Amino acid sequence: xxxxxxxxxxxxxxxxxxxxxxxxxxxxxxxxxxxxxxxxxxxxxxxxxxxxxxxxxxxxxxxxxxxxxxxxxxxxxxxxxxxxxxxxxxxxxxxxxxxxxxxxxxxxxxxxxxxxxxxxxxxxxxxxxxxxxxxxxxxxxxxxxxxxxxxxxxxxxxxx
Amino acid sequence: xxxxxxxxxxxxxxxxxxxxxxxxxxxxxxxxxxxxxxxxxxxxxxxxxxxxxxxxxxxxxxxxxxxxxxxxxxxxxxxxxxxxxxxxxxxxxxxxxxxxxxxxxxxxxxxxxxxxxxxxxxxxxxxxxxxxxxxxxxxxxxxxxxxxxxxxxxxxxxxxxxxxxxxxxxxxxxxxxxxxxxxxxxxxxxxxxxxxxxxxxxxxxxxxxxxxxxxxxxxxxxxxxxxxxxxxxxxxxxxxxxxxxxxxxxxxxxxxxxxxxxxxxxxxxxxxxxxxxxxxxxxxxxxxxxxxxxxxxxxxxxxxxxxxxxxxxxxxxxxxxxxxxxxxxxxxxxxxxxxxxxxxxxxxxxxxxxxxxxxxxxxxxxxxxxxxxxxxxxxxxxx
Numbered sequence: 001x002x003x004x005x006x007x008x009x010x011x012x013x014x015x016x017x018x019x020x021x022x023x024x025x026x027x028x029x030x031x032x033x034x035x036x037x038x039x040x041x042x043x044x045x046x047x048x049x050x051x052x053x054x055x056x057x058x059x060x061x062x063x064x065x066x067x068x069x070x071x072x073x074x075x076x077x078x079x080x081x082x083x084x085x086x087x088x089x090x091x092x093x094x095x096x097x098x099x100x101x102x103x104x105x106x107x108x109x110x111x112x113x114x115x116x117x118x119x120x121x122x123x124x125x126x127x128x129x130x131x132x133x134x135x136x137x138x139x140x141x142x143x144x145x146x147x148x149x150x151x152x153x154x155x156x157x158x159x160x
Numbered sequence: 161x162x163x164x165x166x167x168x169x170x171x172x173x174x175x176x177x178x179x180x181x182x183x184x185x186x187x188x189x190x191x192x193x194x195x196x197x198x199x200x201x202x203x204x205x206x207x208x209x210x211x212x213x214x215x216x217x218x219x220x221x222x223x224x225x226x227x228x229x230x231x232x233x234x235x236x237x238x239x240x241x242x243x244x245x246x247x248x249x250x251x252x253x254x255x256x257x258x259x260x261x262x263x264x265x266x267x268x269x270x271x272x273x274x275x276x277x278x279x280x281x282x283x284x285x286x287x288x289x290x291x292x293x294x295x296x297x298x299x300x301x302x303x304x305x306x307x308x309x310x311x312x313x314x315x316x317x318x319x320x321x322x323x324x325x326x327x328x329x330x331x332x333x334x335x336x337x338x339x340x341x342x343x344x345x346x347x348x349x350x351x352x353x354x355x356x357x358x359x360x361x362x363x364x365x366x367x368x369x370x371x372x373x374x375x376x377x378x379x380x381x382x383x384x385x386x387x388x389x390x391x392x393x394x395x396x397x398x399x400x401x402x403x404x405x406x407x408x409x410x411x412x413x414x415x416x417x418x419x420x421x422x423x424x425x426x427x428x429x430x431x432x433x434x435x436x437x438x439x440x441x442x443x444x445x446x447x448x449x450x451x452x453x454x455x456x457x458x459x460x461x462x463x464x465x466x467x468x469x470x471x472x473x474x475x476x477x478x479x480x481x482x483x484x485x486x487x488x489x490x491x492x493x494x495x496x497x498x499x500x501x502x503x504x505x506x507x508x509x510x511x512x513x514x515x516x517x518x519x520x521x522x523x524x525x526x527x528x529x530x531x532x533x534x535x536x537x538x539x540x541x542x543x
Binding site for chain 2: 004005006007008009012014022024026028034036038043044045047
């Protein structure tokens with residue numbers, strides 16, 4: 001990818017496919033985002049202008065976030081740190097977890113995710129300590145990269 | 161309360177003509193100047209206090225230069241390709257303007273002013289037409305926007321030189337040049353020293369940040385005025401000094417809004433003071449000089465564009481497109497004239513005003529049809 005600074009306009013990110021098609025994303029100084037597609041051999045590009053909100057939606061479709069991860073999932077990205085994407089995942093504790101503590105399950109060690117909150121009988125515990133023992137019906141909120149969330153789903157929650 | 165009437169005349173007329181020009185997909189700058197010409201001294205004379213409108217306009221110029229200074233990027237421009245492009249653009253077009261000025265019988269200083277106005281393209285028109293005409297994906301866009309940055313730097317230098325020369329007698333030139341440079345260094349140094357103190361003030365969410373900006377702008381402009389230094393140069397360097405202060409970026413949006421408003425008033429005020437005389441305007445000398453000027457400056461940008469395109473993009477056609485994009489002249493030529501000010505003869509003044517109005521309109525067309533124009537020229541050469 002080629003990144004170029006265009007003073008007075010914004011920043012351009014450009015990708016050329018092996019076929020010669022070009023895609024450029026331009027972050028305008030106004031805060032809006034323009035998406036250019038120039039097919040190989042075409043005279044004129046197709047252009048659309050997106051609000052940051054729309055661009056984020058398009059972006060998360062392209063990264064596959066919406067396709068692979070289930071409903072209770074939020075991906076947070078920051079305009080200043082383009083490569084940082086944090087996923088926040090909410091799930092109920094499973095049978096195998098009940099009666100064990102966060103420490104017992106070594107959740108962070110095994111998967112990399114961190115439990116940032118726990119919802120128990122309608123009340124929330126923010127940053128539960130490691131000795132917190134899970135009870136049936138608890139909802140946990142975990143944070144991590146997409147791969148780590150997947151690992152958590154596999155290892156801890158026992159989902160395929 | 162007549163100032164309210166003046167304000168209403170200015171804003172309503174600019175709004176109407178500005179809106180019309182946007183619907184016609186034309187550059188708005190000439191529209192504002194024309195609004196001023198029609199309603200000002202040379203036209204219906206609807207303004208009661210020309211001084212008042214002129215003062216507001218001056219704020220616009222200060223804010224424009226402040227904004228340009230903030231964008232000033234010495235690091236990016238040092239890349240050899242960009243330097244080559246910038247120097248070619250300056251060399252070809254400045255010399256073209258200077259020679260024509262001397263040929264039509266201007267003094268060396270007047271020819272220098274004319275050359276400056278001819279050389280400098282309109283960043284506002286060029287950049288908005290690049291966006292509107294969907295050119296941002298092409299590699300030459302980068303070349304063009306960096307050319308604009310280079311031109312800004314040259315503009316700052318030209319302004320320093322010209323205001324020093326215009327300051328008075330020959331003996332005074334080194335003195336005023338030295339004062340200017342001293343003040344610039346002082347500002348850069350002071351802002352850097354105070355950076356840690358200023359930065360948190362910009363982060364507040366009350367009226368303090370915008371007050372601070374204007375206190376700095378007006379404070380240093382006043383200081384410049386007292387020291388007989390051009391306030392626009394000071395504003396330029398203040399902007400570039402503040403761009404180094406971390407949290408300043410958060411305020412840019414607000415500054416741009418003020419700049420847009422006052423700059424529009426400036427274009428109006430520039431037009432309103434223009435008292436064109438039909439006798440001058442339709443004399444054979446004037447018309448010929450104007451036509452020569454227009455032809456030469458279009459030709460000049462195509463030549464510099466072609467050289468730049470050959471060297472940087474290995475393509476004459478790309479170069480010709482660069483030339484077409486660079487054709488519009490606008491705000492900077494007018495600012496230059498306004499800053500250099502009352503010392504210049506009526507004829508040169510009228511010449512540049514007519515020139516800028518015509519070239520800003522023709523230029524937007526050139527930028528729009530750059531592809532076709534470049535192809536047509538290539539076709540013509542190959543025949």
